Amino acid sequence: MTSHWQEELLHVVDSEPDQATVFTAVAAAAHALGFEHCAYGLRLPVPVTQPRTLLLNNYPLPWQQRYQAAGYLHIDPTVAHCRRSTAPLVWDESLFLQARPLWDEAQQHGLGVGWAKSHFDANGVGGMFTLARCADPISSSELQTNRLKMVWLTHVAHMALSRHITLQAAKPLPALTEREVEVLKWTADGKTTSEIADILELSDNTVNFHIKNSISKLGTTNKTAAAVRAALLGLFN
Known part of the structure; x- marks a missing residue:
């Protein structure tokens, strides 16, 4: 049976609103699953040598600014994982051994617990969805109960948000005969x-x-x- 928050999200997505409204609905769904924050990153396949990554999240503003200023996107192990695998990933201290400052600062900004998963569509456009909160580690029982819902939310977020972001970021497609x-x-x-x-x-x-x-x-x-x-x-x- 579909949960109430899932029905609400599908209703918003089906109404084809603006990007901000869609993300607000996705964030509400994340909250219903017990997470204070969520993030969506979209990696465009072109240009090939320097693919563009576009980010959308409701993280604390100081952390958004710090993450960008420090260039953490390029050393974030969760991003590296999601570029090469669609397997869900639970944040773990050992994952950040080579990026300790990133791990320490994320926790200082209230982002100590997280789960991430990527999704790729037929055109090679890759999206990464993250659920995060301040405390309370994700237990095995929580994963067993909510894993399918979290994966479902990842797919819906990618489907809805990638459409908006690519339309805003991409140039019109060349009109080849x-x-x-x-x-x-x-x-x-x-x-x-x-x-x-x-x-x-x-x-x-x-x-x-x-x-x-x-x-x-x-x-x-x-x-x-x-x-x-x-x-x-x-x-x-």
């Missing part, structure tokens, strides 16, 4: 210009024309980079 997409797909599969021309029954010049247009629209320097960027942007779906 159907033929340009087709040519780039074969390029991504390692086909040469001549091979693509044979497959699509086009001339080499026509294939190169489509590739040149795609490179320009995607803002890349060569056809390989154009194919990679198109794939990461979900233009092949």
Whole structure:
């Protein structure tokens, strides 16, 4: 049976409100599960060399400022874990052995207990959801009772918040033609210009024309980079 807080959250998400309203509802759901704070981080797949990470949380403001100023995002072991695994993670002192200042300062700001889980969608966009509170360690019985609800909340938060954040942060998708997409797909599969021309029954010049247009629209320097960027942007779906 769906809990009351789950019904409330789904009602808010289904009404498609603004980002702040969605996050307020997610925070209320986190509170219903016994956590004072929650955070959502979204890692965009492009640019490949320096992926952007966007953060949304209700942590104490001094901690938000300190976390950003100290660059803790780059050494946070919970973030590192969630980039490589979707397995839920309970905060533990041993996890922060290589980032002791982060652990100590988080506790000083009222964030001593936490649980985190990542979620990746079909377009390669990764989201990380964290539940946190000041005290009362997460017991095995609490995990057994609420684990599925916490995982469910992670999925709903990612579904609802990633949509809002990506719309605000991302530039409009390049308007590739159907033929340009087709040519780039074969390029991504390692086909040469001549091979693509044979497959699509086009001339080499026509294939190169489509590739040149795609490179320009995607803002890349060569056809390989154009194919990679198109794939990461979900233009092949």
